[in-house]
Amino acid sequence: MKDASAMNVKEMRMDGQPLLQVSGLAVDFATMDGVVHAVEGVDLEIAPGETVAIVGESGSGKSTTAMAVIGLLASGGRVAGGSIRLDGRELVGASESELRQIRGRDIGMVPQDPMSNLNPVAKIGTQVAETLLAHGLATRGDVKQKVIEALSAAGLPDPERRAKQYPHELSGGLRQRALIAIGLACRPRLLIADEPTSALDVTVQQTILDQLDEMTRELGTAVLLITHDLGLAAERAQRVVVMHRGRVVEQGDARQILEDPQHPYTQSLVSAAPSIAAARLQPEVFDASTGSATQGLGGAEDGAPRASDVAAGDHIVEIEGLRKVYPVRGRGDDFVAVDDVSLAIPRGKTVAIVGESGSGKTTTARMLLKLIEPTAGTIRFEGHDIATLDKAQAREFRQRVQPIFQDPYSSLNPMFTIGRLIGEPLEFYKRGNRAERRARVLKLLDDVALPASMMQRYPAELSGGQRQRVAIARALALSPDLIVCDEPVSALDVLVQDQILTLLGDLQKEYGLSYLFISHDLAVVRLISDYVCVMKDGALVEAATSEEIFTNPRDPYTRRLLSSIPGNELGIAS
Template structure:
């Protein structure tokens, strides 16, 4: 990646180390990159490869135990490594914007989201609070949040995961920086909103000459949106070049494996198709799960003017899950997917309708019956950081449900944890670390291992692979398919990644604004979509033409 103009950013032979109780850990070694003004580069690699560490070093945001042990990071000719606190404060936000990966740990739960965006504008642009808030509302509208004026006055917990991610994107763009570092900025977003966000980032780059560093595990997205790609593996840049060149003709073996693992609409399904006879009304098999006319309404708040308006999150949802099968629910953020999952898990109660599990309604379960139900139905949530106790080691997190349900002695539980770590492709030495000491993708795998610990009948997977790089995602999907075949597991699989859904699901329901607008097998949905919204989702899949199918690389 060379350019005849003066580069905005140069990383010259950068190495980064972290001091831990187990000694010094080398996270990045001899990393080189040149980013011209207005250029877009994607840094791609598996969890723990050093992608986010590079992003943190550019912004002077390494953890206290991290240090740039050698090399230079030159931003507009100035070495970031040598800046003091005052210099770094002047750099962050105004000149270098950041969109971090996890909204729940980067948004203040006690402050309205509009005020959080406006705060940065007030500090860096020296404008009045009212003008800053007005700009915050405009930014929320720009990143695709409906009713931005109302949403700006809400707290983070009142927004969906996808909306919270969009708030972070608005914060990163707030001061029109020269460089925007986006660390997995769309991993929580459905494909239609993802397209809106990325097109807006493209517009910003063109109009303002803003450079973009896109940290991602999504090779398809990198191929479609970046000018150049840097592939990282175990702390080193193993391949660098134009996006088109790297994707079409990968030279390094690791890059070839990454490209081959990208799920596409042509990828071979991991599960066998359901026989047609089993999907007829004459089938004698009783479903494991039945949702019958389920509705969830959240009461509106009384305002100064008019009556409160109720919000219908799920409207007359009806479907079933057969034993040993996977039912996927897809749709945009706020469509009702996660609310459906929460009702099935009895985290939320339906306003009307029935949810039946193994022939019995779950509405009035309590005491021992509810405890037994929770053992049979286990969740894997979208946000791995929020679902793991930061005080627990990985071993303690996975072992906790075994202890709560009185399963096994200490030795047996230890063996079970080791078995689960192996199943989700985590090294045994990770067992004694805490969530803050492992990557986001590794945390998600811990969550999956924890869910499998009790050998449940139904696993509710809410964006369970969205935080994983494609190689680990492929391993997890293969694991889920194998466990389903061996143990007869059923899955409710919630995802915005339609290519993944096509690989893992037996049946698909497309949700929009709380309603199921189309249902069918993956082939029926993706080859012959009937609803305009389904066609819109499929058209928005990134990299459909830029990433070759695995067979082309064989």
């Protein structure tokens, strides 16, 4: 957060009216169980050029408040009371045609979920061009160049190539950046950013947020930032609005609120936020007599990063020389997604893989899950090469190795109830009778802090964080030996994130579970991991114990990742 910027905002607030003024906002949703009062009596203001962050746990009403401002409430929702004024113009009661004129040009939107907000059958460049052409900000003659500029400004590498690709050809982080490019393309006066960087690694997150700051300074664009990341709010917002159960419980200067919170709920948010200075949630004592390494995962004097020598005793997974190459259409060179990666996962431990989007960490995880086949290399589970498993062995393998995917929107069948989603693995593998399966589902819901009433609801009725908890419960259903966690808490607020990480740690301690933990959130990795592998451009650049990585990183790339974490100076880095 920049003091000069904050000073300019204060001057603007004194000299003129707010750009956005929300007064007494109430939002109701009609459900099968009656009317739900999702937002009650919310007041907030945003000055031209100001960044205001709304923080709170899933279901607190922060996203609903933002959607009410832009007139895009979900089905069954309505503004039941209050006022929303944009530059003095009342938006409550405006017609749909009036709102369409405002959306994009006056109010931009960066939604949270890239897969459900990008057209899967249209190229990325086409989708950016539609926005520019619809608002008269480009012509057929210059739209191509302006699309490239928008993609480049949003941090997409090789924007000419990305413009020609479809959403499914991009990683989760790149898809999110494409959404940001669309939201910024028209340079709106107000940008609503709903968890705009939750899918991004810290270095790209920094690039995107720097871009938002630049817009704020140069164009007077205001930003309403919806986030569960307190470090991001502390670093990037002038003011913070804290919401809980549909109400504003505290608001004011960002640093003052996050350094000295007054409301008990705000205090709980701040205390739950992970920090890279924190110790592992459940510290492990490594004993040399058991074969555990004391000099990192590799420990080689030549500095070659290897993860295959750690805990020379018992490994549940051993990966050697793993490589994945994709042919690229229309180009002579192939794309090497994973290049000669070797690592091991000790039984009952957590190995984290960190790196930027496109570093190869998720591709490595998918090869371990047998979702894609490696080009070269070997993956052994319990000493057996998974490439040679017969049908019966593969069926057993899939029960013992379970995934938690990054995107809870596309990984949950929208036609199934929550109870059926969690119980489906139990039914498929014929675990117990109907009553026993129901009891197991109820226990799993309780484990991930969801009420039993969720059993009959559908994914569309849940928040992003709630959907991710369902995905985690489903992964735990079969009591697996190894869980491959691909960004499992990126969609969660800090309170639920803290619960889930503690739960994963408790389950590991009780059942001897092993985890491969894929994440761009280094503060979370610090809390959950015993060992850390750092990947860049498909290769392993550093591998060591978690303590070594965070206290004595050797590779310049690792040091750059650590220095990019927002909120470090406040001890908040989530």
